Amino acid sequence: MPKIAFLGAGNMAAAIVTGLLAQNVCTPADISCLGGGGASAQKLAGRTGIRLATTPADLLSTADIVVIAFKPQHLASVDPLISALTAGKLVISVLAAKTLARLSAAFPSARNIVRTMPNTPSAIGAGMTGWCSLNPLSDTDRATVLTLLRAIGKEVEVPENQIEALMGVSGCGPAFVFEFTAALREAGVTAGLDRDTAQMLAVQTLLGSARLMAETGTEPETLRNQVTSPNGTTFAGLKRLEAHNFRAIIAETVQAAKARAEELAQG
Numbered sequence: 001m002p003k004i005a006f007l008g009a010g011n012m013a014a015a016i017v018t019g020l021l022a023q024n025v026c027t028p029a030d031i032s033c034l035g036g037g038g039a040s041a042q043k044l045a046g047r048t049g050i051r052l053a054t055t056p057a058d059l060l061s062t063a064d065i066v067v068i069a070f071k072p073q074h075l076a077s078v079d080p081l082i083s084a085l086t087a088g089k090l091v092i093s094v095l096a097a098k099t100l101a102r103l104s105a106a107f108p109s110a111r112n113i114v115r116t117m118p119n120t121p122s123a124i125g126a127g128m129t130g131w132c133s134l135n136p137l138s139d140t141d142r143a144t145v146l147t148l149l150r151a152i153g154k155e156v157e158v159p160e161n162q163i164e165a166l167m168g169v170s171g172c173g174p175a176f177v178f179e180f181t182a183a184l185r186e187a188g189v190t191a192g193l194d195r196d197t198a199q200m201l202a203v204q205t206l207l208g209s210a211r212l213m214a215e216t217g218t219e220p221e222t223l224r225n226q227v228t229s230p231n232g233t234t235f236a237g238l239k240r241l242e243a244h245n246f247r248a249i250i251a252e253t254v255q256a257a258k259a260r261a262e263e264l265a266q267g
Contacts, residue, residue: 001144008069009045020151032051032063034053063089065090066089066090076106086109087110091107100113114134117167118171133145133157165258168258224238
């Protein structure tokens with residue numbers, strides 16, 4: 001793996017660094033970081049052993065891959081020096097709602113630019129990242145991108161015009177799953193369980209169900225039908241979901257997230 005520089009050292013940068021080191025894709029000596037005014041870069045370097053750069057020139061002078069991981073609102077005011085220092089390098093962005101066109105304007109001399117949309121389970125290596133590139137990637141750069149993204153979970157390449165839809169499903173999806181889990185917990189409390197027990201039941205049920213889908217590759221509707229007896233308890237619950245248009249609510253939820261992502265990308 002080439003030398004990697006992280007410009008920004010927040011949660012997503014930390015997740016990627018942790019994944020790369022855990023899978024022995026890189027050594028700490030291969031990675032450097034530079035943060036803003038806070039202490040996140042110092043903490044990341046102290047925890048992982050990666051190099052803490054002192055200036056943009058120090059960060060980027062020997063790096064071949066630059067991961068843009070600062071706050072999205074800072075893209076519009078990127079230091080021209082940083083833009084110049086990324087010349088000839090592969091730039092990988094984890095900035096939400098920042099298009100390839102905007103990234104290209106900020107880093108006009110990069111050899112290629114990759115826009116990614118990771119999600120929060122990346123922090124434990126169970127993420128889902130959608131991505132697209134400004135230009136077709138060379139075989140070497142493609143291998144690098146796949147290695148980096150697979151260090152934090154799974155990845156899928158999509159056309160850029162599908163990134164906002166992907167954001168609504170996998171980018172925002174963890175929050176929807178967390179809300180459903182909380183609702184399931186609270187329903188358990190209402191039904192008579194103590195809160196700790198209801199929490200454990202809800203979390204393990206979500207975890208086990210997700211693993212069952214992932215490991216068997218079975219359609220969720222098939223698994224649903226396997227646990228649903230005619231006129232049984234599960235059937236009774238599913239009928240209530242159907243009566244309240246559960247699938248329509250989820251569709252509206254994803255569409256709302258997608259629409260907001262499109263607004264942010266245009267703003």
